[in-house]
Amino acid sequence: MKLTKLFDGQWPQTILFDLDGTLVDSAADLAAAIDQMLLALGREQAGEARVRQWVGNGAAVLVQRALAGCHDHDAGAPMDQATYHQALTLFFDAYHDHNGLHATVYDGIEDFLVRAQQQGCKLGVVTNKPAAFTDALLEQMGLSHWFGVTVSGDTLTVKKPDAAPLHHALAALGGDVGSALMVGDSVTDIRAARNAGVPVVAVRYGYNYGDPIDSLGAEIVVDSLAELL
Template identity: 65%
Template sequence: MRHLFNGQWPDTALFDLDGTLVDSAPDLATAIDAMLEATGRQPVGADRVRGWVGNGAQVLVKRALAGQFDYQTGTPFSDDDFQHALTLFFDTYSDMNGRLSSVYAGVEPFLKALVAENVRLGVVTNKPTAFTGPLLEKMDLHHWFKVSVCGDTLPVKKPDPEQIYHAVEALGGDMARTLMVGDSINDIQAAQRAGVPVVAVRYGYNYGGNIDDAGADIVVDSLVELL
């Protein structure tokens, strides 16, 4: 990691949440399946939901209704269907958020090492604000991060780089010494557009694609490899 910054530690490190810090797919899948069953559809299970996570709750619900990643060409649904399904999903996920989730191995030792070097830490996620804070608290990760930029903090989400700019400014960091850490092509593209190095983890959610081929500066199986 330090070779990305001429042998120094980064000034600021920003982290995606779902699939990078926390395995939240079991909770998301439970809420999605409950929504599908409540609307007369068949549940899809955690494996398929893992491949749909990453673009925020609204897109996740649309993919579930369509039954596939490309919701625009899948099973059609109306705007009313979507709004009803989104409400059902939010209601269930509010109760499920954090119940079945777990922090990935290697995350806390890495965060501890960064804090020991006075690195500023923030979360940059497409997850709605209403679910981000509670999940970080339930996972006992909230105390590491001074800033969380969520999917509804700004008018845009990753892969737009604006969330990264916003987080660095809020942390008082230096863009020239900022590191992005994520699990998907969204994180990689956002970092590249912001002009910052990016580390990708192999264990997360990348829509079923091989993260090694997505253009990250470093790809790891565990964040402790960066130490």
């Protein structure tokens, strides 16, 4: 399906992108930091395959899931808060060293961004990743120059799936809900778009907690953004 079918034959005026799992495959970096954290706590490493299923709701939730060893961090015994805060500090220290070290830009992203710019689209990033890592990763991946705004998980007091980060990005770009699009890889992005009142394109290659994304209500689901061109 062509993207223009969502906007009466035109391109959207504003496109907001998720970061991890949508623009950049950063799971190897995140897994390395999580495993370093777990080793420092005397625990077994999780490995990249498991970490891929835990990414998407920000660093705090990722660390909680890693400590619990499962996606549902509320499962089992209540989490010891002292251990959690120690783990979060260890993770942040480790991720400062690993951020962007093994990450790659997904195929089709550059082609799509070039076309979007040619069409006059205003582009932004809305991620649940902490700001301390968002801009650094975009810079290291050579992507920062494409985006007029980045809204991170700690930019506001709420994060996706709340609508506020998307509305904040639209306001910063001078965009409006009626001509905006969200692009993401998880149910969190789809819910955020729904809450914000904008259509959403979902990509299959990202980190939707190990679950298929096709049946979650996105207007378009693709294997690569190049399919939209």
